[in-house]
Amino acid sequence: MAIPTPHFTLHTHRTCPAAFKVAHVLSLLHLTYNPIYFDSENISRETKLIWFAKLNPNGRSPVLIDHSQNDHVVWESNAILLYLVQMYDTKNTLWPGSIFEQSQVNQWLMLQASGQGPTIGQAFWFGYWHQEILPSAYKRYVNETKRILTVLEKWLEDKKWLVAEKMSIADVSFLSWYEEAYLVDVDLTAEFPVVDRWLEAMKTIPEIVKGSEGRDMIKPKKLWAREESQGGKFS
Numbered sequence: 001m002a003i004p005t006p007h008f009t010l011h012t013h014r015t016c017p018a019a020f021k022v023a024h025v026l027s028l029l030h031l032t033y034n035p036i037y038f039d040s041e042n043i044s045r046e047t048k049l050i051w052f053a054k055l056n057p058n059g060r061s062p063v064l065i066d067h068s069q070n071d072h073v074v075w076e077s078n079a080i081l082l083y084l085v086q087m088y089d090t091k092n093t094l095w096p097g098s099i100f101e102q103s104q105v106n107q108w109l110m111l112q113a114s115g116q117g118p119t120i121g122q123a124f125w126f127g128y129w130h131q132e133i134l135p136s137a138y139k140r141y142v143n144e145t146k147r148i149l150t151v152l153e154k155w156l157e158d159k160k161w162l163v164a165e166k167m168s169i170a171d172v173s174f175l176s177w178y179e180e181a182y183l184v185d186v187d188l189t190a191e192f193p194v195v196d197r198w199l200e201a202m203k204t205i206p207e208i209v210k211g212s213e214g215r216d217m218i219k220p221k222k223l224w225a226r227e228e229s230q231g232g233k234f235s
């Protein structure tokens with residue numbers, strides 16, 4: 001069957017780490033895609049959410065549409081990574097052939113989706129967006145972020161990659177969120193040098209660099225810094 005070009009549509013935000021891991025894997029597998037960025041659209045958040053829920057009942061970015069498979073829609077970034085490797089990674093470049101190694105990739109994907117992403121996401125929320133200033137909640141999620149980083153730091157001490165001495169979607173799934181670690185006061189180079197080395201090895205791969213195109217890295221002011229500049233009144 002002829003493969004349409006671009007092969008996929010990726011619905012995303014320019015600031016969404018969960019979507020850039022999908023872009024990384026598409027790029028690593030040399031699959032073509034058209035990114036559609038919400039933040040360039042001139043519509044309200046409410047309108048956007050209603051429209052987006054038609055694609056993803058959970059209303060979140062990213063969503064991938066496979067035009068060669070009757071516009072098959074997949075959401076949840078790690079489910080998208082699994083779809084891509086199971087469907088298109090026929091040479092097992094990012095997905096091992098052994099079911100035992102696949103189970104190891106899956107366990108890291110689950111830790112990423114249930115631990116790493118949500119924890120950094122919550123730290124970010126309590127640092128930048130919550131309606132009250134709650135430093136204890138911020139600290140709780142920063143500490144949990146560091147706990148998971150400590151797990152990875154130990155695991156990778158004598159290994160280059162998470163599973164079977166080869167880069168897989170498990171490794172790639174952690175990269176884009178850790179590229180934002182600076183937002184939650186984690187200095188990877190100083191505090192987690194092993195993790196830092198692992199991430200740097202991925203960041204220099206040309207396909208990863210290409211997959212990061214279009215990304216906006218933001219650095220807003222923390223809630224408490226904004227309060228200070230408003231003379232102590234944060235609303």
Ligand SMILES: N[C@@H](CCC(=O)N[C@@H](CS)C(=O)NCC(=O)O)C(=O)O
Pocket residue numbers: 013015016017018019059060061062075076077078113117
């Ligand atoms: N577990 C989800 C997380 C998705 C998620 O939280 N996406 C964020 C952006 S990275 C989002 O869409 N937030 C809602 C919004 O910005 O409207 C995944 O990995 O796909």
